[in-house]
Amino acid sequence: MSQDAVQIIARGPRLVAEAAAVAIDSDPTLEGATYSILEEDEDHDVWRIDAFPTEPFEIDGLTALLAGYPQLTVSVDKLADADWLAMSLSGLPPVRAGRFFVYGAHDTGRAPVNAVKLRIEAGAAFGTGHHGTTEGCLSAYDDLIKARRFDKVLDVGCGTGVLAIAAARTGSRVAVGTDIDRDSVRIANENATINDATARFVHANGLNDRLVAGQAPYDLVFANILARPLIGLAQDIKGALKPGGIAILSGLLRSQERMVRAAYLSRGFRMVKRLHRDAWATLVLERP
Structure with missing residues (x-):
């Protein structure tokens, strides 16, 4: 800046x-x-x-x-x-979302022994874990993996890559992320290296990238973007999921929850859970 x-x-x-x-x-x-x-x-x-x-x-x-x-x-x-971004991040405390502990380089050494430690450096990307949408996605995912595992995970609009990295670090064999911003993809891949995670990130608009389509269908899809793109991608996300697969959606305000939910329920999804963090909502839905 x-x-x-x-x-x-x-x-x-x-x-x-x-x-x-x-x-x-x-x-x-x-x-x-x-x-x-x-x-x-x-x-x-x-x-x-x-x-x-x-x-x-x-x-x-x-x-x-x-x-x-x-x-x-x-x-x-x-x-x-x-460097206003680095300065602002240095003042942010680490985030605990279920078993996940998200921190920056300034908090190295503070992670609890029993946590899945995710060191996330933001750079110019979005999604450090401090935002209500990212925290909501991690908390929802933590609840889900208490009962089942997700072999193949896709993260649409990956930002810093924290969600796909969390999946890779908790047993997902395939963890793929996409973003329309090239800087975010670069930062996400750097974060994957930092965390010794097998997650891979590509620059793509939508779900038609060769790597993304080649790994489909997925057991779980994260989409932490905005309400309008979530609605526009409803059919594509359904097509990318296995029957019984899970979609974790966020990036929407509570006031937008009804219209996003309607777009997915009209395509046969079943509502599993919703979480609220500040003004933001996270939806967990299952493909029938």
């Missing part, structure tokens, strides 16, 4: 913040914008959106969009000319 890098913060009631987050997801010009939404003050119903635009048009688009919600208090703060 340059010295002109900024952080946009918007605070307000949950329903308003969620509506603004849905609007960000629905705006095609902001498709690559990085943001999070979380509860800041439960007693006073204050929720916060943190956005980190990387291009001038994202700054303009986000500020204009958020200005359309007068109940939100919006501020734009300049970030210092420094």
Whole structure:
């Protein structure tokens, strides 16, 4: 990031913040914008959106969009000319999600003895385990592998690769991940090496890559992306799964849960479980 890098913060009631987050997801010009939404003050119903635009048009688009919600208090703060991502990650505590312990290099040596240790370096990718969607996926997966194992796992929109790496580290013979961002694929492969995991990651849009299609059908598919792509990929994810296979879906807000669930139930999926972390939802569904 340059010295002109900024952080946009918007605070307000949950329903308003969620509506603004849905609007960000629905705006095609902001498709690559990085943001999070979380509860800041439960007693006073204050929720916060943190956005980190990387291009001038994202700054303009986000500020204009958020200005359309007068109940939100919006501020734009300049970030210092420094490695802001590394600095922010150094202040994040490790995450425990079931048997999984996700940490960065700054927390090496702090992992419990009985945990599956996942050292994840984010770089320019998304998915360190601190976000409610990643934590939700790991917790859902941890519950599932108490009763069964998944020989072949696909991670759609892999980010840092943490989900496929978690699968590879807990017995999956095949763990494949895809992402539309080349930097994410590079970082995910580096993280696989760091964790001595057999997971493989490829740059691909959709599920038609030769490596992905060649390993199908899968026992489990992770898709931690956004609501609209989740809906658009419903049939493809069904086709990539074995009968009885499991889909763990996240990247959607609680307010988007109903429409995503409907897209999969209409294709014969059975709802197994749902988890909520902050404003985010994780859905676990089974292909009949």
